[in-house]
Structures are given as C-alpha cells and as structure tokens.
Amino acid sequence: MDWGTVWDSVPLIWKGAGATLKMFAWALVIGTAGAFALSLMRLSASKPLQWFAIGFGWLFRGIPLLILLFFAFFALPELGILFSPVVAAIVGFSLWTAAYQAEVIRSGIIAVPPGQSEAAEALGMTRAHYMRRIVIPQGVRIMMPPYTGNAITLLKQTSLATLVTVPEMALLTQRIFSNNFQFIEPIFVLGMIYLGMTTVLLILSAGVEHAFRLRV
Amino acid sequence: MDALVTVSGLHKSYGDLEVLKGIDFEVARGEVVAIIGPSGSGKTTMLRCINLLEEPTGGRIVVDGRIVCDQAEDGSMHFADKGEVREIREEIGMVFQRFNLFPHMTALANITEAPRSVKGMSKSDANDLGMELLDSVGLANKADAYPLQLSGGQQQRVAIARALAMEPALMLFDEVTSAVDPELAGEILLVMKRLAQQGMTMLVVTHEMSFAADVADRVLFMDHGVIVEQGPARDLLTNPQNPRTRAFLHAVLDRAPMTEDDDSITAEEVGFGGADLFSEQAPVEPESGADDG
Numbered sequence: 001m002d003w004g005t006v007w008d009s010v011p012l013i014w015k016g017a018g019a020t021l022k023m024f025a026w027a028l029v030i031g032t033a034g035a036f037a038l039s040l041m042r043l044s045a046s047k048p049l050q051w052f053a054i055g056f057g058w059l060f061r062g063i064p065l066l067i068l069l070f071f072a073f074f075a076l077p078e079l080g081i082l083f084s085p086v087v088a089a090i091v092g093f094s095l096w097t098a099a100y101q102a103e104v105i106r107s108g109i110i111a112v113p114p115g116q117s118e119a120a121e122a123l124g125m126t127r128a129h130y131m132r133r134i135v136i137p138q139g140v141r142i143m144m145p146p147y148t149g150n151a152i153t154l155l156k157q158t159s160l161a162t163l164v165t166v167p168e169m170a171l172l173t174q175r176i177f178s179n180n181f182q183f184i185e186p187i188f189v190l191g192m193i194y195l196g197m198t199t200v201l202l203i204l205s206a207g208v209e210h211a212f213r214l215r216v
Numbered sequence: 217m218d219a220l221v222t223v224s225g226l227h228k229s230y231g232d233l234e235v236l237k238g239i240d241f242e243v244a245r246g247e248v249v250a251i252i253g254p255s256g257s258g259k260t261t262m263l264r265c266i267n268l269l270e271e272p273t274g275g276r277i278v279v280d281g282r283i284v285c286d287q288a289e290d291g292s293m294h295f296a297d298k299g300e301v302r303e304i305r306e307e308i309g310m311v312f313q314r315f316n317l318f319p320h321m322t323a324l325a326n327i328t329e330a331p332r333s334v335k336g337m338s339k340s341d342a343n344d345l346g347m348e349l350l351d352s353v354g355l356a357n358k359a360d361a362y363p364l365q366l367s368g369g370q371q372q373r374v375a376i377a378r379a380l381a382m383e384p385a386l387m388l389f390d391e392v393t394s395a396v397d398p399e400l401a402g403e404i405l406l407v408m409k410r411l412a413q414q415g416m417t418m419l420v421v422t423h424e425m426s427f428a429a430d431v432a433d434r435v436l437f438m439d440h441g442v443i444v445e446q447g448p449a450r451d452l453l454t455n456p457q458n459p460r461t462r463a464f465l466h467a468v469l470d471r472a473p474m475t476e477d478d479d480s481i482t483a484e485e486v487g488f489g490g491a492d493l494f495s496e497q498a499p500v501e502p503e504s505g506a507d508d509g
Contacts, residue, residue, distance in 0.1 A: 113316075118312070119316035119318070121305065122305055122379075123305065123306075123334065123378070124302045124334040133333070134329075138319065214364055215362035215364065
C-alpha cells in the first residue's frame with residue numbers, strides 16, 4: 001500500500017461525506033419519526049391502524065433496500081414523481097429505517113413493566129401523558145442498543161446510493177478506481193472513514209444510554 | 217351509614233374462569249376495611265375493579281357518588297367514560313404490591329408528577345406538598361434518591377406518599393408488605409396505621425393479620441370469588457363463625473384464632489423509634505439503604 005496515494009485519496013473521497021451524512025441524517029430523523037408513529041399504531045386499540053403498521057413492516061422489511069432505491073429513483077418518475085438522486089435515496093432509506101426502527105421502538109415500549117402504566121393510570125394521568133413521561137423514557141434505555149445497531153447499518157447502507165447516482169463516498173471511491181487504477185488505497189480510506197463515523201455513533205449512543213440509565 | 221364505596225353484585229370473569237362471583241359490600245367514610253383470604257380468592261381483582269384497572273363483567277360500583285360501572289337490565293355493562301374514569305381515579309389512591317414507583321424519577325418527582333400534570337399544580341406548590349408528604353412517611357432526607365437506591369420499605373412509603381399527593385378520598389392497598397423483607401413491613405404498616413388514625417377511608421388487602429386486628433374496623437374474608445364472612449375485625453379474627461374462615465385463620469396463624477392481647481403493632485415491635493418517624497427531627501433510618509446519588 002502506498003501511503004502517498006492513501007493521503008491523496010482522502011480529500012477526493014471526503015468530498016462525498018456531505019452526501020453520505022445528509023442521507024443518513026435525514027433518513028434517521030424521518031425514519032425514526034415514522035417508526036414512532038408506526039409503533040404507536042401497532043400498540044393502539046384500532047385494528048386498521050394495527051394492520052397498517054404490520055403491513056408496512058412486512059412490506060419494507062421484506063424487500064431489499066436496493067429495490068426501494070431503484071423504485072424511488074427509476075420507477076416513480078414514470079408515475080410522474082421526479083426526485084433528485086439524493087432525495088430519492090432519502091425516501092428509500094427513510095422507508096427502510098421506519099420499518100426496522102418501528103420494531104425496536106415497539107419492543108422497547110412493551111418491555112416497560114405494565115405496573116408502570118397501571119400506577120400512572122391509577123393516579124389519573126392520561127395515556128398521552130404517561131406514555132411521554134413514564135413509559136417512553138424508560139423504553140429509550142431498553143431500545144438504545146438495537147436502535148444504534150440499525151442506525152449503524154443505515155449509515156453503511158447509504159453506500160448503496162451509488163447505484164442511483166448519488167455522489168457519496170463510495171461513488172467517489174469508484175471514480176478513483178477508474179481514473180487512477182488505484183484500488184487498495186481508496187478502499188482502505190473509504191473503510192476507515194466509515195469506521196470513524198460508526199465509532200462516533202457508538203459513542204453518542206453510549207452517551208444517550210448513560211443519560212437514561214437508572215440510578216441504583 | 218354514609219357509604220363512600222358501594223359494590224353490588226360484582227362479577228369478573230376471564231373467559232371461562234370466573235374470579236369474582238357476586239361481591240356485595242359497602243365502605244363507610246372513614247372506615248378501614250381489611251380483606252383477607254387465600255391467594256387466588258379474588259381479593260386483588262376485586263380491589264382493581266374499584267378503580268377500573270380491571271373491567272368488571274357484572275355488577276355495580278359507586279365511589280363517592282360517582283358511578284364507576286353499572287349493569288343494565290339486559291346484562292350489558294356501562295363504564296364511566298374516559299374523562300370520568302380519570303376524575304374517579306383522582307379520588308382513589310392505590311398502593312401496589314410491587315411499589316411501581318417510576319424508576320427514572322427521584323422520590324420527590326414520583327410524588328409531584330401527578331399533582332402537576334393531572335391537577336395542574338405549580339412546581340413549587342407540588343414540591344412543598346411532596347416534601348411535606350415525604351416528611352410524614354419519615355423520608356424527608358430521601359427526596360433526591362432514586363427508587364432503586366431505596367429499600368423496599370422505603371420505596372413503599374414513597375408509593376404511599378405518591379398516592380396521597382392526589383388527596384384521595386379512598387386509599388386502596390394491595391398486599392403492600394408482601395414484596396418487602398419481613399423486618400421492613402413494620403415501617404409500612406406504621407405509616408398505614410397513622411393514616412387510618414387520621415380518618416382516611418382504606419380498603420386493605422393484606423396477609424398481616426395483626427394489622428387487620430389492630431387497625432381495621434371491619435374484616436372481609438374472601439374465598440373462591442365470594443365474601444364468605446365479614447364482621448368487626450376483632451370478632452372475625454378471634455371468633456370466626458364459618459368453617460372456611462376458621463381453617464384459613466388456623467393456617468395463616470399456624471394455631472388457633474388470635475387471642476385478645478397479641479394484636480397490636482407498636483413502634484418498638486417494628487424495630488425503630490416510631491415516635492420519631494413523624495416528628496420534625498430527622499427520621500431514624502431503620503436499615504441501610506444505598507448511598508445518596
């Protein structure tokens with residue numbers, strides 16, 4: 001491995017970090033909001049809402065993420081919905097994130113002992129209030145590790161956006177392949193950048209877990 | 217009598233399993249009623265029907281003039297609507313076997329959460345009330361402790377203070393000493409005894425026969441989903457009429473029914489200065505809890 005080539009590759013690949021992080025951040029925010037909504041639908045008393053949530057999870061966890069991206073980028077324009085590559089990718093990643101994180105959030109909520117909501121109900125609190133103040137804060141501690149796992153997967157999966165022409169890090173890496181016929185150095189650099197980003201995510205997640213820890 | 221609680225024809229089934237088979241009783245304002253009986257007799261289910269944590273499948277419950285549930289001629293059940301249920305629950309404090317304190321909140325925050333959110337009390341008023349209540353259960357110095365840093369006895373005393381913060385007209389106690397070490401039960405019972413002396417109306421499901429004898433005005437003995445026998449505490453516990461009551465008391469007391477002189481709880485017996493518990497001084501700590509966090 002030629003370290004000079006490694007250093008030369010860094011700025012070329014890093015130019016795609018903006019697109020990578022943009023897709024990741026938007027998909028995580030939109031997807032998590034959707035996941036919360038889906039998990040509350042799944043736990044609601046309404047059968048239609050339950051079935052919607054179940055159907056959503058079945059569909060978007062059951063087909064490959066790549067197909068979601070292809071659909072948003074190539075198929076929707078034929079239906080008259082035209083997205084830029086980045087937006088199409090964000091749509092696909094958000095659907096994926098909502099479907100996976102909904103399961104994580106739901107299992108976090110149901111892992112909170114029923115005595116907690118009973119005590120809150122017995123005190124006269126509304127469901128909306130005790131979900132927000134009592135149940136979800138306790139669920140966050142439980143859901144954080146699998147939530148982080150999915151978030152890390154999402155970050156790495158943004159490299160699939162290469163295939164819908166988003167100029168993110170993996171696409172720029174391939175550009176080095178074809179322009180300079182250098183492979184090992186750019187691949188090494190790309191891997192290190194992803195590893196750095198996922199490490200930051202793990203640290204942030206540990207911080208959130210710590211903030212929500214139970215004092216014993 | 218001025219009935220605060222009226223329960224009539226109460227039934228509860230889970231599918232084919234009939235847990236309550238027609239329960240009738242009244243609780244007068246200021247009365248302390250103990251409910252005893254073997255496990256599986258329906259005591260807890262009956263208690264949970266009163267604030268609708270369980271929905272009865274038959275019968276009528278009225279609390280403080282409000283209809284909790286009622287059964288129509290055709291057998292269909294009618295429950296108070298959501299808003300009414302919340303109003304009824306404000307009137308009814310409940311203390312659970314397993315405390316059910318909110319583990320992510322301090323002792324004080326556990327107490328102030330409902331007054332602030334349900335009654336709209338200001339933070340400073342709620343904190344004043346919370347500190348007063350913590351002081352009354354002997355835990356003024358544990359305001360900032362988290363539940364898991366407290367002993368079982370301390371947690372249950374916080375749970376009682378939390379229920380009292382809503383200024384309920386009725387308190388329900390569901391085997392509140394069953395999940396704590398036996399030597400810590402006394403500190404909980406002492407708080408309850410004090411509450412009874414202050415005139416609180418209390419419905420107490422318990423296995424503590426000496427507490428029932430000492431504090432309750434009336435005892436209900438339940439078995440297999442019915443009230444088998446009821447009467448003044450002393451009469452029922454010392455001279456039960458029904459053979460099932462006699463057999464139960466014999467089993468739990470491991471001997472003949474109680475005699476007249478072995479039934480009172482004193483501070484000395486529970487192992488700490490009960491007189492100090494409610495005084496202005498720093499309370500005596502009966503056991504070593506975890507350190508303050």
